[in-house]
Amino acid sequence: KGVERALALSRGFGGSATKYYAVWVAMKRRSAHNLSLLALQIGTCMELDVKTTPMMAQWEECKGRARDAVLLFRMGDFYEAFYDDASLLSRELGLTLTSRQGIPMAGVPYQSGEGYIDKLVAKGFKVAIAEQMEMPSSGKKLVRREVVRIVTPGTVTNESALCEKSNNFVAAIGQLGEMLGLAFLDMSTGQFGVSEFEREDTLRAELFRLRPKELLLSDRLAAKHGELLRALALSFSPMVSSKEEWFFDHRSAYERLAQHLRVHSLDGYGLKGMGAAVKAAGALIGYLSGELRLNLDHVMELVPYAASDFLILDEISQRNLELTDPISGSDTSATLLRIMDRTKTPMGGRLMRSWIKQPLLSVEKIRERQVAIGALLGAPLVVMQLFEALNGMRDLERLIMRISSGQASPRDVKALEGSLALLPQLNGLLRQVAAPKLEQLRGEIEDLSAVVALIGATLAAEPPTKVSEGGVIREGFSPELDELRGLARSGKAWIANYQAKVQAETGIKTLRIGYNRVFGYYLECSKGQAASVPPHFERRQTLATAERFISPELREFESRVLTAEERLSALEMELFSALLRLTSESCRSVLITARALGEIDCLLALADLARDRSYVCPKVDASDTLVIEEGRHPVVEAINKATPFIPNDTALNSDEMRLFLITGPNMAGKSTYIRQVALIVIMAQVGSFVPARRAHIGVVDRIFTRIGASDDLHRGQSTFMVEMTETANILRNATARSLVILDEIGRGTSTYDGLSIAWAVAEHLLTSSARPKSLFATHYLELTQLEGKVQGAINYNVAVSESEGEITFLHKIVRGSADRSYGVHVARLAGLPAAVVARATEILSHLEANKPPPLHIPKRSPRVAKVKTDPAQLSLFN
Numbered sequence: 001k002g003v004e005r006a007l008a009l010s011r012g013f014g015g016s017a018t019k020y021y022a023v024w025v026a027m028k029r030r031s032a033h034n035l036s037l038l039a040l041q042i043g044t045c046m047e048l049d050v051k052t053t054p055m056m057a058q059w060e061e062c063k064g065r066a067r068d069a070v071l072l073f074r075m076g077d078f079y080e081a082f083y084d085d086a087s088l089l090s091r092e093l094g095l096t097l098t099s100r101q102g103i104p105m106a107g108v109p110y111q112s113g114e115g116y117i118d119k120l121v122a123k124g125f126k127v128a129i130a131e132q133m134e135m136p137s138s139g140k141k142l143v144r145r146e147v148v149r150i151v152t153p154g155t156v157t158n159e160s161a162l163c164e165k166s167n168n169f170v171a172a173i174g175q176l177g178e179m180l181g182l183a184f185l186d187m188s189t190g191q192f193g194v195s196e197f198e199r200e201d202t203l204r205a206e207l208f209r210l211r212p213k214e215l216l217l218s219d220r221l222a223a224k225h226g227e228l229l230r231a232l233a234l235s236f237s238p239m240v241s242s243k244e245e246w247f248f249d250h251r252s253a254y255e256r257l258a259q260h261l262r263v264h265s266l267d268g269y270g271l272k273g274m275g276a277a278v279k280a281a282g283a284l285i286g287y288l289s290g291e292l293r294l295n296l297d298h299v300m301e302l303v304p305y306a307a308s309d310f311l312i313l314d315e316i317s318q319r320n321l322e323l324t325d326p327i328s329g330s331d332t333s334a335t336l337l338r339i340m341d342r343t344k345t346p347m348g349g350r351l352m353r354s355w356i357k358q359p360l361l362s363v364e365k366i367r368e369r370q371v372a373i374g375a376l377l378g379a380p381l382v383v384m385q386l387f388e389a390l391n392g393m394r395d396l397e398r399l400i401m402r403i404s405s406g407q408a409s410p411r412d413v414k415a416l417e418g419s420l421a422l423l424p425q426l427n428g429l430l431r432q433v434a435a436p437k438l439e440q441l442r443g444e445i446e447d448l449s450a451v452v453a454l455i456g457a458t459l460a461a462e463p464p465t466k467v468s469e470g471g472v473i474r475e476g477f478s479p480e481l482d483e484l485r486g487l488a489r490s491g492k493a494w495i496a497n498y499q500a501k502v503q504a505e506t507g508i509k510t511l512r513i514g515y516n517r518v519f520g521y522y523l524e525c526s527k528g529q530a531a532s533v534p535p536h537f538e539r540r541q542t543l544a545t546a547e548r549f550i551s552p553e554l555r556e557f558e559s560r561v562l563t564a565e566e567r568l569s570a571l572e573m574e575l576f577s578a579l580l581r582l583t584s585e586s587c588r589s590v591l592i593t594a595r596a597l598g599e600i601d602c603l604l605a606l607a608d609l610a611r612d613r614s615y616v617c618p619k620v621d622a623s624d625t626l627v628i629e630e631g632r633h634p635v636v637e638a639i640n641k642a643t644p645f646i647p648n649d650t651a652l653n654s655d656e657m658r659l660f661l662i663t664g665p666n667m668a669g670k671s672t673y674i675r676q677v678a679l680i681v682i683m684a685q686v687g688s689f690v691p692a693r694r695a696h697i698g699v700v701d702r703i704f705t706r707i708g709a710s711d712d713l714h715r716g717q718s719t720f721m722v723e724m725t726e727t728a729n730i731l732r733n734a735t736a737r738s739l740v741i742l743d744e745i746g747r748g749t750s751t752y753d754g755l756s757i758a759w760a761v762a763e764h765l766l767t768s769s770a771r772p773k774s775l776f777a778t779h780y781l782e783l784t785q786l787e788g789k790v791q792g793a794i795n796y797n798v799a800v801s802e803s804e805g806e807i808t809f810l811h812k813i814v815r816g817s818a819d820r821s822y823g824v825h826v827a828r829l830a831g832l833p834a835a836v837v838a839r840a841t842e843i844l845s846h847l848e849a850n851k852p853p854p855l856h857i858p859k860r861s862p863r864v865a866k867v868k869t870d871p872a873q874l875s876l877f878n
Contacts, residue, residue, distance in 0.1 A: 054142050056082075056103070059130075065147045066128030067291075070120060073130045074145060078107040079116075089116075092123055117151055118161035124239060127151045150292040153239050154214025155187045157398075157407060162188055164395060165341070165349030171212035171238075172287070173203070173221055174248050174279030181276030183284045184210055189350075189397035190298045190591055194277040195305050201314070201733065202307055204228055208315035209357045214239045216287050218248050235315060243283070250275055253282020260285050261302060270304045277304065298404035300588050311359040311685050312702040316726055320705040320741075321678055322635070323356050336679055339638050340688065342608050344390040347397055347594050348601025355602060359685035361699050366620045368437040369603065369687025374617060375435035376607035382432050383604055389426050390601055394419045396594035404584040410463035410472045410576065413583065416590075417455035420448045423593070430600070438603070444596035446589040458579045470568070473575050481575065484568040491561040498553065506532050513554070521558045522548040606688045613638070615689035618680075623698035626652040626681070626739070626773055630693035633676035634683065637691060646811040647693070650677050652773040658792030659766055659774040661783055663818035668798035669811040670777040671707065674741045677775060678703050681739060700773075701737040704730040706745060720748030724757075731764055738772040740765060744779065755780045766790045784817035 059082060063071050070088055072079035081089045086106040090097035093116060095106045108116045117127050128150045132143045154170025162168055171184040180197045197203040207215075207228075215229075215238045222229065222242040232238055246252075257278060258266055271278055281302065288294045319327060324337040332338050337356055343349045360366050376383050394415045402408040403416065423445055430442040463472045473481055499513045502523065511525045522540050525533065530547040537549040550558075609615065613634075630647035637645040646669075651657055662670050680690045684697040706726045727745060734740055745761055746754030758780050765774045767790065776783075786793040797818040799810040827837055843853040 058142065058145055062128070062130040062145060062147050066130075066150065069126035069128035069150050071128045071130060071147075072108070072113065072117070074110065074132050075107075076136075077110050079110060079113050079129070080105055080107040088125070089120075092125070093119060114158050115160070118156065118158055121151055121153055121156055122161065124153060124237075126239075147293060149294055152214055152292065154212060155288065155292060155294060156213075157188045157402065157405070159395075159398065159402075162398070164346040164398075165343075166353065167191065167210075167350055169210050169212040170214040170216070170284070170288070171207070171210060172216040172280040172284035173225075174218075174253070174276050174281075174283060175221060176250065176275040176279060179276040181274065181278070181280040182206060183277060183281035184212060185284060185288070185299065187288070187294065187299075188401055190300065190401055190587075191303075191397075192281075192299050192301060193303045193305060194271070194274065194281050195307055196274055196277050197307060200225065200228060201729070202312065204231070205312050205314040206307055207232060208235065208318060209313070211236050212238050214241065216241050216243065216284060218243055218245050220245055231315075241287070243287070247286065248279045248283045250279050250282075253279045253286070255282075256286050257282040257302075260289070260296060260299070269302050271302075274304060295405040297584070298401045298587055298591075300591070309361055311361060311682070311700060313357060313359075313682075314704075314729075316729075317678075317703050317705045317741075318357065320707040321675060321682070321703075323682070324353055334635055334639060336635060336682070339634050340606070340609060340683070340686075342605035343598075343601045344387055344604075345393045345597060345601045346395040347598030348390070348605065351595075351598040352602050352605065355686045356682065359682050360687065361685070361701060363621055363699060366685060366687045366699075369606075370617050370620075370689075372435040372437040372603045373607045373610060373687070373689060375433050375438065376604060377611055379433050380611070382429055383607060386426065386429050386600070386604055387608070389422050389429065390597070390604070392418070392422055393597065396420075396590055396597070400584070400587050400590040400594070403580050404587045406577075406580060408580060409465055410459060410467060411465055413455055413579065414459055414463055416583070417452055417459070420452045420590075420593075423448060426597070426600075438600070441596045441600050444592055446593050448586060448589060448593065451583060451586050451590075454582060455579070458575070467573050467576050468569070470572065473572055478571070478575060481568065481571050484564050484571065487561065487564045488568060491557070491564075494557060498557070502551070506534065508532055514548075519548065520550075520562070521554050522550055523554065524548045606686075610689035613691060615691055616694060618684040618690050618692070618695035618697050620684055620697050620699065623696075624654040624736070624773075625696050625698045626650060626677075626700075627694075627696040628677065628680055628690075628692050629695070631676055631680055631695070632691040633672050634679055634691045636672055636676075648673055648676075648811075648813040650775075654771075656792060657794050658771055659762065659776055660794055660796050661762070661786060661817070662775065662777045662796045662798070662813065663779070663781055663784060664798030665800060665807075665809070665818075668800060668809045669813075670798055671743055672811075673798075673813055674743060674775040674777055675707070678705065678739060678741050699737070700739045701735055702733070703739045703741070704734055704772075705741040705743075706730060707741065707743040723748045727761060731761065731768075734765075734772040735770050736772060738770070740772045740774040742774065742776045742778075744777065746780070755782055759783055759786070762786055762793070763790060766792045781818060787817075 059071070059073050062073060063085075070081065070085045072081060074080075080086075082103055082105050086097060086104040089095050089106040089108070093108070095108065097104055097106050099105060113129075117129070120127050128147050130145045131148045133146050134144050136143050152170070154168065156162060156168055167186045168188055169184045169186050171182060174181040174183070178198065180200065180203050181194065182197065182203060183192075183194045185192045195206065197206070215232070217225075217240070219242045222240070229240060233240075254266065258264065261269065263269075266272070266278065285296065289296050313321075313323070318324070322335045324332075324335055326332060326334055337353055340356060341349055341352045343352055396416070396419055399408070399412055399416045399419070402412055427442060427445055430438055458474060458477055460471055460474050464470070475482060475485075495513050499511070503509055503511050508525050508529045510529070511523060513521060514524055515521050519541055523533075523537065524546050526546055533547075533549055534551075537551050539547065540550045541548040610617075628650040631650060632645045632647050650660075652660070662673065664670055680692060680695065681697055681700050681703065683690045684695060685699060706723065723745065727742075730740055730742075742761070746756075746758035748754070749757075758778060759782070762774075762776055762783060763786070765772060765776075766786070771792065784795045787795045795815070795817040796813050797816055799812040799814045800818075801808040801810055827840065832840075846853045
């Protein structure tokens with residue numbers, strides 16, 4: 001009967017009845033013997049639901065809309081959580097778990113709610129906020145509440161929860177035919193982009209570049225691309241939300257996207273023929289605006305791009321080259337980003353990160369940046385003044401986003417005014433530097449003087465953090481507001497005068513006037529002096545040691561002043577809201593200006609870097625040449641300032657010099673050298689000047705790296721399996737325009753297997769149709785025989801100076817092959833015990849002479865007890 005009742009009521013009745021019915025459906029096929037127990041639970045649930053209070057019924061309705069999110073339910077000055085949500089809050093935030101009528105509950109103050117929301121989201125939870133949609137009134141028993149937004153890791157906008165120089169993306173994947181579409185959006189800046197990919201590996205590289213905090217895709221794609229999702233989870237753990245296939249329907253997605261962008265056709269955005277991208281973008285908009293109930297008014301532009309326009313860096317190369325994050329630890333000082341990012345604004349910092357992870361392939365665009373940097377180098381005084389002006393520039397993208405979505409504080413709006421007021425000065429300084437790119441960017445800085453004037457005329461010079469604190473609107477802006485403020489100020493004087501008057505009339509010197517939200521204004525005196533209070537005073541409250549009264553004069557004042565204060569607070573909020581609306585009308589202009597300033601900031605940073613580190617402008621073209629004279633590792637050189645960096649040359653071309661086989665001992669600098677070549681190529685294609693005496697870079701389409709050895713225990717892969725998987729990816733996907741960096745291929749297995757694999761890999765790189773430019777560092781000296789046998793193989797080694805048994809690393813790459821590995825010498829430098837080093841030297845001399853090593857059994861320590869042996873037992877070594 002309980003099941004039948006649940007069936008009948010679940011169609012129109014929310015709450016736990018539907019939940020139990022869903023459980024019953026799920027268990028139907030599993031264990032019939034549990035159905036009677038479940039029916040009993042459902043029947044009990046029905047009885048409980050009948051007695052549910054109107055407040056909890058409202059909570060259940062909001063919880064149903066919140067779905068899998070933690071629900072924070074606004075009740076007066078607190079956000080309350082109930083049942084499992086309360087237990088979660090108590091566990092994750094260290095809050096006290098209480099209960100009322102048997103219902104577990106926990107709460108946080110409304111005023112500090114955003115901080116608690118940020119903490120929950122940072123831990124990977126979705127948080128739904130149900131707000132009071134109307135003011136409480138005496139005639140209304142229940143205030144209407146609705147879920148107004150759901151906050152997830154990918155949709156955080158609170159400044160304290162964001163890294164100012166990193167984007168916070170939420171992304172979606174769609175598929176149409178064999179094409180994969182990707183859409184991504186940063187809610188905090190309004191950046192919205194789409195692209196399409198024919199292969200999963202290029203989509204994967206793009207996801208690792210963007211590192212979205214949240215990923216949306218269909219159930220079918222989630223099942224199909226499980227390996228990709230596992231790789232993402234191991235690297236940066238995005239929150240993954242999967243939806244039914246209909247959520248990604250192409251027609252619905254198209255209409256949803258067109259409606260959001262307020263157009264009839266998406267062809268004007270360059271999306272013609274990009275069906276997979278449209279599916280991803282439309283689903284993303286539907287998820288954010290429909291399911292999460294977020295305001296997307298500030299998301300005004302959609303920018304399509306092609307991954308083929310940029311140098312591709314997969315997650316392995318990004319990690320091995322330490323572009324933005326260190327391989328181990330959290331010290332970011334040893335990354336390329338840390339060296340190149342001298343930007344002054346958050347917009348510039350985010351853009352610099354994007355440039356480093358997405359170098360250009362267009363020679364024309366690279367040269368535009370080079371010319372701009374060169375022009376800035378010729379105007380050092382202007383650069384200094386531009387830097388000073390940008391130093392006072394706040395995060396325009398995120399400020400205008402908070403204003404457009406109604407989340408801005410008075411100080412946010414004031415910060416926008418101060419930043420926009422710097423634009424005329426920046427414009428004037430940019431006119432003094434002649435470069436086409438800088439002139440283009442200067443033209444994108446819009447005239448926002450009207451916004452500056454509006455904010456300046458409306459806001460107080462130093463507004464408070466919150467509107468509720470008062471004093472937000474400038475004196476003289478609103479006559480009505482000024483009148484109400486005057487009344488409030490005169491009220492304070494009236495209270496002081498009236499208190500003195502009553503004290504004199506009654507003779508009660510300790511009598512005082514107070515106020516609280518429950519009883520309003522009152523006159524208070526001790527119980528011993530209550531008899532001296534005039535009879536026309538009305539008793540308002542009795543305390544343990546005092547009495548509180550209200551007089552006719554005070555009652556009249558209370559009515560007049562409280563009404564004025566309420567009107568004052570409401571009017572100030574009304575005027576501030578109007579200011580937000582008027583300012584948000586310039587959202588598009590502010591965003592265009594912000595992005596132009598970010599690019600100017602990046603060019604200034606690269607000019608400052610080039611001047612400070614004596615970098616040169618490389619020649620970048622479409623040739624197949626890679627020549628670097630006296631190249632230096634940008635990170636190692638910058639960090640080890642006390643030690644002069646030893647520069648090295650590189651010369652790779654299409655025929656006779658295609659693969660460098662680099663031999664030499666560990667610690668000599670092989671890995672530093674091959675990484676330095678890759679980093680110089682990346683810098684050159686970013687448009688930066690490079691650490692070299694001269695450089696000629698033919699654009700590279702992709703950089704592959706296989707460096708270091710590590711297990712992948714999460715996927716059950718050994719060091720050698722990881723090495724072979726990464727090598728296979730290189731051999732399958734490298735092109736003639738690619739740069740391949742290999743370090744110690746084959747060392748994860750036995751000597752002969754490893755040597756054979758390394759030899760075969762080198763041969764393949766030299767003889768395949770692609771023949772990518774390659775740098776191959778190895779300890780297998782046998783590989784040096786490839787020179788002369790296979791065209792394009794060239795031997796290089798790291799020079800070592802040896803004198804009286806001691807070696808010195810010269811860190812110089814010279815022509816020819818190494819004659820030995822100096823492994824024992826390096827072991828001594830590393831601090832191995834002298835006895836171990838001596839024994840290793842002895843064994844090495846025998847092995848080099850093709851003799852078996854002499855057996856050496858250490859004598860027993862006299863402190864170890866001797867064991868009696870059985871004379872019938874043969875000794876192993878006799």
